[in-house]
Amino acid sequence: MSLLQITDLSLSIHAYDILKRVSLTIDAGEIVAVTGESGSGKSMTALAVMQLLPGGARASGSIRLDGQEILTLPEAEMCALRGAAVGMVFQEPMTALNPVKTIGDQVMETILIHKAMTPIRAEERAREVLTRVGLPPDRFPLSRYPHELSGGQRQRVVIAMAIALRPKLLIADEPTTALDVTTQAQILDLLKGLVQEYGMGMLMITHDLAVVADMADHITVMRHGEVVEAAPTQRLLTGMSHPYTKMLFAASDHRVTLPAPPPPAPLLEVSEVVRDYALPRTRLFAHPGHHRAVDHVSFALNRGERLGLVGESGCGKSTLTRAILGLEPVQGGEIRLAGQPVYDGKRANPEIRRRMQVVFQDPYGSFNPRHRVDRLVTEPFHLLDAPPTGSDRSDRIAEMLTAVGLSPDDAGKYIHEFSGGQRQRIAIARALIIRPQLILFDEAVSALDVSVRAQILDLLAQLCSEYDLTYLFISHDLSVVRTITDRVLVMQSGRIVEQGETAQVFSDPAHPYTRALIAAAPRLPETGARRA
Numbered sequence: 001m002s003l004l005q006i007t008d009l010s011l012s013i014h015a016y017d018i019l020k021r022v023s024l025t026i027d028a029g030e031i032v033a034v035t036g037e038s039g040s041g042k043s044m045t046a047l048a049v050m051q052l053l054p055g056g057a058r059a060s061g062s063i064r065l066d067g068q069e070i071l072t073l074p075e076a077e078m079c080a081l082r083g084a085a086v087g088m089v090f091q092e093p094m095t096a097l098n099p100v101k102t103i104g105d106q107v108m109e110t111i112l113i114h115k116a117m118t119p120i121r122a123e124e125r126a127r128e129v130l131t132r133v134g135l136p137p138d139r140f141p142l143s144r145y146p147h148e149l150s151g152g153q154r155q156r157v158v159i160a161m162a163i164a165l166r167p168k169l170l171i172a173d174e175p176t177t178a179l180d181v182t183t184q185a186q187i188l189d190l191l192k193g194l195v196q197e198y199g200m201g202m203l204m205i206t207h208d209l210a211v212v213a214d215m216a217d218h219i220t221v222m223r224h225g226e227v228v229e230a231a232p233t234q235r236l237l238t239g240m241s242h243p244y245t246k247m248l249f250a251a252s253d254h255r256v257t258l259p260a261p262p263p264p265a266p267l268l269e270v271s272e273v274v275r276d277y278a279l280p281r282t283r284l285f286a287h288p289g290h291h292r293a294v295d296h297v298s299f300a301l302n303r304g305e306r307l308g309l310v311g312e313s314g315c316g317k318s319t320l321t322r323a324i325l326g327l328e329p330v331q332g333g334e335i336r337l338a339g340q341p342v343y344d345g346k347r348a349n350p351e352i353r354r355r356m357q358v359v360f361q362d363p364y365g366s367f368n369p370r371h372r373v374d375r376l377v378t379e380p381f382h383l384l385d386a387p388p389t390g391s392d393r394s395d396r397i398a399e400m401l402t403a404v405g406l407s408p409d410d411a412g413k414y415i416h417e418f419s420g421g422q423r424q425r426i427a428i429a430r431a432l433i434i435r436p437q438l439i440l441f442d443e444a445v446s447a448l449d450v451s452v453r454a455q456i457l458d459l460l461a462q463l464c465s466e467y468d469l470t471y472l473f474i475s476h477d478l479s480v481v482r483t484i485t486d487r488v489l490v491m492q493s494g495r496i497v498e499q500g501e502t503a504q505v506f507s508d509p510a511h512p513y514t515r516a517l518i519a520a521a522p523r524l525p526e527t528g529a530r531r532a
Contacts, residue, residue, distance in 0.1 A: 001067055003028045003201040004049065004169055009061035009071075011041075011048060011225075018044050019225045021061070026169065026201040031192065033204045033216035033233075035248065037449040038420065041225040042205045046171045049203070050088055051078045066168055083110040087162030089191075091174035093154035097146040103130070103157045104142025110164045129160040133190060151313055152183035159190065166198050173205040177447070180312040180476035185520040188215055207449045210252045210479075210522040213237060221245045237525060247451060253524050254454035254483065256461040261305045261486045267338060267470055268301040268324070268438055274332035275319050293319040295494035296333065301438070301472060306464065308485035308502060309474045310517065316494040317474050321440055324472070326353045338437060354383035357431035361443035363423035367415045374411035377401070377430040384434060400429040403466065405459060421452035425459065432467065439471040446477055457484055478521045482506050490514045 004026040011019035019041050026032045034042045047053055049063055051070060063071045065085060070078065082088075090096040098106060107126040111117050117125060127137050133156040146154050155175060162170060172191060176184040192215055195202050206212055212219065213233065220230040221244065229242040240246055275294035282289070293316045301307045311317050322328040324335055326348025335342040337352050357380060360366040367376050374397050381387035388396050398408035404425040415423060424444065431439050445453045457480065463469055475481050481488055481502070488505050490498040490513065498511040509515045 007062040033212035036222035040222040087167040251450040272333035308481035308488040311491035
């Protein structure tokens, strides 16, 4: 008998069909990955297992956990199963954790709610599971709060909460999407080790085949609420039959062709830049310490060149980006754009500032949802002394929307009317509309599905030819940086430890840290379908 058996599961919310006759099984000690693009029904399948469905949802079919039908189980009995028989690891750990409760209290909460142990024994178990997920209490006291931990450490706390009572089934919903490659590799190894150690079954939700190609025992591919293909991992990777599966596979290993960079002519020059942050005083009259986020960084970016910046979370990438944009003061060094300093004294030079634009990671969070697209894409006009008006303004909006693959008619819509990929296209249009000399892409595709990411990368390659783009592409996704840049900088602990042509750095890395990053990056196996 299978640990989890889903049979002909159909789900609708009001008049909309979400899932259509979904079937899958998971045995104890088995990892089953469900993959597909956003909107394919992956997460709704997981939420149906947890019976955490939204209001208006109607489900039919069967979901049996260890032989027990749970689709029709009363809420009181489901509460007894959640956390005890089935645990869940959510995608964004900061939203899954309570910011005003310590990590110890949050791991103990599941134990105490189920009255599985006394408070003293629950604290001991919290120490045990936190140690098991790599957060030993001698280094990470139970009294710490979520904001005092890194993204990977917070995800470990969420995993500790999910396994506190050693559930039979663990559901992991995109548990590594926002993590850098080394942290991602650690979390995947941790999850795989927990399945082997505790004999749990695991349902892993992901949109990236490369993440689970070497981890999952079985892969189920979903599209528009239906299972289009399912097979043991190696059989699916070597003999995929459905066109959608082949498209996902190709998009996970997408390549673009960039135009040849022009002869070197420096545009952005960063020289010995230092950025320090003050730390709290340790004693009343002690001098405050400081944390050096950017440590004497120097590099040059030529006109028409595409430069990548990679490194783990906390290495200083985003701090350096803000300094280049003139959004953060620096304590040493100099940043010049086209020979002119970005900082005029201690303030950003507005004349230089208007020559740079940025595309952020979250395309929805970077827009005001109350404004229409025509106002959103023209936000940079406030930087100009004489912004376009009337038909000139309308023509500029239409040109930019067309350039990024949208319609001029989209100018009258609101941002919530677009998909994630379309929102990122609008963000690129906003960055281009004043024809800046330099664009900074800060993790601009990390939150997108693999197929949408491929489309955005193709768009960037096209824009490079049409607009002679110069950009700095900041990312923790090495496969993307390898595809879309001419040269790459590798950053560790605030320093540039290696730089060079992208192909050279990736094929023959000189620094141990670069080698570790490349080794940790997930990659698809060479299969017959891929070679063909």
